Amino acid sequence: MTTALPTQRTVLERFPAGHPRGSWPVDEYAAAQRDQGTDARVVMDLDSDQFLVVANTTLQ
Secondary structure, three states, X not given: OOOOOOEEEXXXXXXXXXXXXXXXXXXXXHHHHHXXXXXXXXXXXXXXXXXXXXXXXXXX
């Protein structure tokens, strides 16, 4: 039987949704993190009106 370890999201960086360049800076940051081996992705936090770059962290 295999058991999956629980995961948690870690916020790597936050970007305001109203940035003049839109989501480009957050997409560029996430791509740079992926280039360095971090499984980073972009999500939108509607409550704070921010784009977040998050990575899953496995809890031990």
